[in-house]
Amino acid sequence: MDDQLGIVGVDLDQIRPSGMDGIFVVPFILSPLPSQEWALVFDHVYYGILLAEKRRARLVEDHVELLVHEADSLQTQHAVLAQAVEQTNAAVRRRREERSRRGKSPKGGRERERRALRSLREQAGGLKL
Secondary structure: OHHHOEEEEEOHHHOEEOOOOOEEEEEEEEEOOOOHHHHHHHHHHHHHOOOOOOOOEEEEOOEEEEEEEOOOOHHHHHHHHHHHHHHHHHHHHHHHHHHHHHOOOHHHHHHHHHHHHHHHHHHHHOOOO
């Protein structure tokens, strides 16, 4: 289950300059591989954390690429990222529990989306332009 994701290390060979002066890309490795749902929730959670020290982060497959300034405390950046991972795990768990309580599966959501799309297309086809 990807509601138990954790940071398991840093890919030392992939730390590299970002192309911006004094800014480097530091890839933190996650395990297990995040699902699409986890990735969407992570973006929402991470960018919802309001801290002056927080840097930009991007989820790429099984790692988070964090932009870090050479003067930054890498430990502080790691702590912010770890907080976001923990909050994302909890949010994904809550979402799944809520879906389970309501008896809704992701497949049911796709069917609802297909019906809504079909309805919108019908409405759009009937517009008087």
